[in-house]
Amino acid sequence: MFTSAVIARSLEPEGRGIYYMAVTVATTATMLGHLSGEQAQSALWTDAERRETLAGNSVPLALVLGTLSGLTATALVAVIGPETLNLPGQLLVMVACLSVPLGIASNYAGNIALLRGRVHVTNWSMLAGSLAQCAAVGALAAGGRLNVVAALIVWVAAGSVPLVVLIAAGATARRRRDLGLARTTVVTGARYHLGPASVFLLMNADIYLLSAYAGAREVGIYSLAVGLAGYSRVLADVVSQVMLKRQFASSDIESADVTVRVTRYAALLALASALVLTLAAPVLVSAVYGAAYSDAVPLVMLLAPGVMALGASRLPSAYLLRLRRAKLVVVPSVIALTVNIALNLLLIPVWGAAGCALASSLTYVLLAALQTRLFTMVTGIQARNLLPVAADLLTLLSSARRCVPGKHAAASLPPG
Numbered sequence: 001m002f003t004s005a006v007i008a009r010s011l012e013p014e015g016r017g018i019y020y021m022a023v024t025v026a027t028t029a030t031m032l033g034h035l036s037g038e039q040a041q042s043a044l045w046t047d048a049e050r051r052e053t054l055a056g057n058s059v060p061l062a063l064v065l066g067t068l069s070g071l072t073a074t075a076l077v078a079v080i081g082p083e084t085l086n087l088p089g090q091l092l093v094m095v096a097c098l099s100v101p102l103g104i105a106s107n108y109a110g111n112i113a114l115l116r117g118r119v120h121v122t123n124w125s126m127l128a129g130s131l132a133q134c135a136a137v138g139a140l141a142a143g144g145r146l147n148v149v150a151a152l153i154v155w156v157a158a159g160s161v162p163l164v165v166l167i168a169a170g171a172t173a174r175r176r177r178d179l180g181l182a183r184t185t186v187v188t189g190a191r192y193h194l195g196p197a198s199v200f201l202l203m204n205a206d207i208y209l210l211s212a213y214a215g216a217r218e219v220g221i222y223s224l225a226v227g228l229a230g231y232s233r234v235l236a237d238v239v240s241q242v243m244l245k246r247q248f249a250s251s252d253i254e255s256a257d258v259t260v261r262v263t264r265y266a267a268l269l270a271l272a273s274a275l276v277l278t279l280a281a282p283v284l285v286s287a288v289y290g291a292a293y294s295d296a297v298p299l300v301m302l303l304a305p306g307v308m309a310l311g312a313s314r315l316p317s318a319y320l321l322r323l324r325r326a327k328l329v330v331v332p333s334v335i336a337l338t339v340n341i342a343l344n345l346l347l348i349p350v351w352g353a354a355g356c357a358l359a360s361s362l363t364y365v366l367l368a369a370l371q372t373r374l375f376t377m378v379t380g381i382q383a384r385n386l387l388p389v390a391a392d393l394l395t396l397l398s399s400a401r402r403c404v405p406g407k408h409a410a411a412s413l414p415p416g
Contacts, residue, residue, distance in 0.1 A: 001288075003137045004227055008220075008289045010146040017211075017220030018092070019148045021085050023155065024207050024223075025073060026096035030103040031200040033069020037062065037104070038111040039196060039321055039329070040189035042248050044181075045115050046322070055116075056177040057185065058108040059167065065186075066101025073097050085208070086216045092152060099156040106163040113171040117245040121169045125162035133158035191326040198333035202340050202363060206356045209344045214352050222353040224289060225299035226360075228281065229307045232273035236266040236311030243315065248322050256379045259319045263312065264388040268396055270311035274304045295353070302357035306364030313368035316375035316386070323378065332370035336363045 008016050041054055077085065077093045087093065106125070113121045136154040140146040166172065203226075211219045243262050247255045281300040285293055320328040340363035347355025376383050 001231070002134050004224070005288045006137050006141045006146070007151050008224060008293060010141050011148060011151070011220075013217045013220035013292055014215075015148055015220070017216030017218070017223065018087060019151050020223040021087055021207070021211055021216065021219055022092040022096040022148075022152055024204055025077060025085070025093055026070075026099050027103070028200070028204060029069045029073035029097055029100045030066070030107075031204075032197055033065050033072070033100060034062070034104040034107060034189075035065060035186055036189035036193040036196050037065070037108050037185060038189075039192045040185045041108070041111055042115060042244070042318075042321060043188055043192070044185065045248055050181060051115075053178045053181050054185065055112045055172045057182045058112050058172050059105050059163070060177065061182050061185065062105035062108040063101045066104035069104070070097040070100035073100070084212070086211050086219070092148065095149065095152045095156065099159045102156070102160045102163055106159065106166065109163060109166040109172045113166060113169075114241055114244045115248065116171070118169075118171060119242055121166060121171050122241070124169070125165035125171075128165050129158050129161040132161045192321070192329050195326070195329035195331075195333040198330070198337040199367070202333065202337045202367065203360070205337070205341055206344050206348075206360050209341075209348055210353060210356050213348045218353050221293055221296050222299060222356060224285075224293055225296040225303060225353075225357065228277065228284070228296070228300050229303035232270065232277045232304060232307050233311040235269035235273055236314060239266050239269065240314040240318065244318065247315070247318055252322075255319060255322060256381065259315045259375070260381055260385050263315045263386050264392045265396055266315060267312040267386070268388045268393060270308045273311070274308040278304050299353055299357040302354065303361050306361030309365045309368035313371050317371040319375055320371065320378070328374050328378070332367055332374065335370060336367035339363050339366060 007019060011019060037058075041058070044050055044054060074090075074093055074097050077087075078090055082088070082090050082093060110122045110125065113119075113125075133154055136158065137146065137151065140150050140154070207219060207223065207226075210222055239262060243258060246258050278301050281297050285297050285300075289296070317329075340359060343359035343362065344356055347359050349355075351358070372383065372386065375381070376386075
C-alpha cells in the first residue's frame with residue numbers, strides 16, 4: 001500500500017498506468033511460464049519419499065522456466081510493438097521481465113516452505129521484500145528521482161529478496177535433485193496449468209483490453225482500484241495458506257472436514273474485509289492517493305463482491321487440486337475466463353473502466369460458485385455447510401481477542 005501510494009502520487013495516473021502495464025507483462029510471463037509448478041508440488045507432496053527431492057529441484061527448475069518465459073515475453077512485445085500496449089519503448093519490458101525467473105523461483109520455494117508447515121519463513125521472506133521496496137521507493141521519491149524506469153528497477157530488485165531469504169533459511173533442500181522428477185513436475189503441472197493460467201488471465205486480461213480501448217490513464221486508475229480491492233482478500237488468503245499443509249498432508253475425509261470448517265471462517269473474514277474497504281474507500285483514495293484518483297472509488301465498490309467471493313472459495317478450490325483430477329481445476333477457470341473476456345469486450349466500449357470492473361466482479365463470483373459446486377459434488381457435502389453461522393462468528397471474535405497484546409496474558413492471571 002505504501003509503495004502504491006508513493007508511486008501513484010509521483011507518477012500521476014498516466015505514469016502509473018505505464019508502470020503497471022509493464023509490471024502486468026512481467027507478471028503474465030511469470031504466471032504463464034511457471035507451468036503450475038506449485039500445483040504440481042502440492043499434488044506430488046502426498047508421496048513422502050519425493051518431498052526432499054521436490055524441494056531440491058524447486059529453485060533450479062524455476063530459474064530455467066523463468067528465463068525462457070522472460071525471453072519469450074520480451075520477444076513477443078517486440079513483435080507486436082510496445083506502443084500497442086501504450087508503452088513508450090521496449091526498455092521498460094526488458095527491465096520488467098528480469099523479474100520473471102526470480103518471481104517463479106520465489107513462488108516455488110515459498111510453496112515448499114508452506115507444504116512443510118514453515119509459514120513463518122514465507123512470512124519473513126515476503127516482509128523483507130516489502131520493506132526493501134518501501135525503503136527504496138521512499139528514498140527515490142524523497143529525492144525527486146522516482147520515475148517509471150526507477151520504479152521498475154526497484155520492483156525487480158525487491159522481488160529477489162524473498163528468494164534470498166527462503167534459501168538462507170533452508171526452505172529448500174540444497175543437494176537432493178532429480179532430473180526425472182523435474183520432468184514429472186513439469187508434466188504434472190502442465191496438466192493443471194490451463195486452470196491457474198485461466199484464473200490469472202481472468203484477473204489480468206481486463207488490463208490489456210482496457211489499455212487497448214481507453215489508454216494509460218484509465219489503466220492507472222483501474223489498476224489502483226484492483227489493488228485496493230485485492231486487500232480485502234488478505235485475511236482469507238492468510239487462513240488458506242496456513243491450512244495448506246493440513247489440506248494436503250491428511251486423508252481425504254480429514255481434508256474435506258478442514259476445508260468446510262475453515263471456509264466458514266474465511267467467508268466471514270472476506271465479508272468483513274470487503275465491508276471495511278467499501279466504507280473506507282471514499283476517504284482512503286483521496287487522502288492517500290490524491291484527488292486525481294477519485295474515479296477509482298466506484299470501481300473498488302464494483303470489484304468488492306467478486307474479490308470477496310474469490311477469497312471465500314479459496315479452500316474449496318485447493319481441495320479440488322489435491323484430487324489430481326485436472327478437469328476439476330481447469331473447466332471452471334476456462335468458463336469464467338471466456339465469460340470475462342466476452343463481458344469486457346461488451347462493456348468496456350460503453351462504460352470504460354466501470355464496465356471492466358463490473359465484468360470482472362461478475363466473473364469472479366461465477367468462478368467461486370463453480371468451484372464451490374464442484375467441491376460439494378465430489379465430497380457429497382451440502383453447500384449450506386460452507387455458510388458461516390453465529391457460532392463461527394463468536395469463535396472468530398474470541399480468537400481475535402486473544403491476538404490483542406495483553407488480553408491472553410490477562411486472562412491467564414489468577415483473580416486479583
